Amino acid sequence: MCLIILVRLPTVKAEGPGVALRLGAVAHQAPAPLAKVALSTASVYPENTASAFRIAGRLGYDGVEVMVWTDPVSQDLDALRRLSEREGVPILAVHAPCLLVTQRVWSSDPWRKLSRAREAAEALGASTVVVHPPFRWQRGYARDFVAGIRRMADETDVRFAVENMYPWRYRDRRLEAYAPGWDPTDEDFPHFTLDVSHAATSRSDALAMADRMGxxxxxxxxxxxxxxxxxxHLVPGHGTQPCAELLARLAASGYRGHVVAEINTRRAASSAQREADLAETLDFTRRHLAVPGGGAGAAGRPVPAEEAGP
Structure with missing residues (x-):
């Protein structure tokens, strides 16, 4: 049960505000969950991708999810590999450039973007590519999206995990911005990403959505x-969503996917406060993923992936 302490304590490299919280977070991270806890590089914005790797290593995250966006480093596989090796932090997932601000990153062709994301994941050792549903104005892409994702998934061991989004709202108006829709569980995708903040924004039941994803x-x-x-994208425990219950259910089921901290720290008063928020998120996640036996089944064995559910 002390293994995590022995592994993680040497990674605390900085002093100052937030260090006591980081040490406290490490001290009770037992038993170890089956799921790995990663830091999205988007969580350190307006700091850059390199900062995300440094913070992830310092706090003891199991890895990172690289958000591919306008930061040149996020698009450069050699630079990402060097960061991963230098900080001792593996790259567990690649988030394809699906945002409005990344429409021309890695090509203006959305299928080429996904191909590049898959190539990046394969080259960097990541198991997952996160992808958003198409915007409605991407008509050809939207029309072929479900079949195309299934086809691409059949061509690689990398998982294409389609993420739940939300309707856009302005005052009393609601705009359906995504096609086939913002809720991917309406379609037959091989894998899903559940975003809890997006569930809140769409006013969906996150636990029910997890059930539908199965x-x-x-x-x-x-x-x-x-x-x-x-x-x-609040720090878990600072809103109304069932974050703790979701994590407990994942742990009890033997979930072997990734849990990625994707919080908004752009309004943090300082880098120290940003790091404290990220340490609190890691602590919350590890505490609620920890179950007696480390996620073992009734006979003390890990639950096989094919038996695991949400």
């Missing part, structure tokens, strides 16, 4: 939300 739930973006209609 054993195809392979990736979780963990953050909180208040259901305000804004995509808040």
């Amino acid at each position: 054993d195809r739930l392979g990736h979780v973006h963990l953050s909180d939300g208040s259901g305000s209609g804004k995509d808040e």
